[in-house]
Amino acid sequence: MADVVFSAKAKLLDGLTTQCESRGFTFTLDEPPSLGGKDMGMNPVEALLSTLGACKCIVTKAFAKNHGINLKSVHIDLDGVLDPDGFQGKNKDAKIGFSKITTKFYIEADNTEEEIRKYVEFVEGNCPVMDTIINTPEFATEIHCS
């Protein structure tokens, strides 16, 4: 397989409520009232953590057998530290996005702790969402006005 183009759309509805869509699948994001929204869904930074966690779960499952991991279950908790003063323009020294992301793997497997730890290292290095954040891709922007 060579390069594949994955696509998605985001459309602002009412207030800050935004509908996301890809291949017919949708979810709604918003902000809590404390950040100006109506709380119709998680917000984009929570969705980013969710997506990162899901990508790590899927990679954990997809490659387990080939790595000799007898996986019974995996779930992941994620915490991200962000100072809203940054994007709200209240503190120009505050980072706009996450300054730190912590991933907590909970893995049940018929393997030694050492085998699981080694496998998690592989998972973290083989996760497309993680790689996109660590090894920043090229960005292009097009603007269509009306």
Place this chain on the structure above:
Amino acid sequence: MADVVFSAKAKLLDGLTTQCESRGFTFTLDEPPSLGGKDMGMNPVEALLSTLGACKCIVTKAFAKNHGINLKSVHIDLDGVLDPDGFQGKNKDAKIGFSKITTKFYIEADNTEEEIRKYVEFVEGNCPVMDTIINTPEFATEIHCS
């Protein structure tokens, strides 16, 4: 406001199907059959594009008035280029995640094209999800085995 911790959870269900949750809001991610899944939702890289687009939509709306933008509507299409041979281990030279992300803004506003273009520059620089990808945060990993 100082640092705030945002949190999310991801839990592998059946096959590659994964449930994401934050503050009681949920969505399901999966992979299409071509990537080993059952297609119960968009996949994590499509969700990443969605989340990035939603974040840009929300920032576009939230700061429009303060920037003199008379916003009527905004929607964003995103394309991300990724070679699945990378994470599938078939080509060690292929990047694991996105190599390029293109954002197409469709903005309807009572403003000149120049004003809108200048505003989009601000939006791109003030988007927490975009910043997290461009200015990579610190990462920490905890592993709990059972």
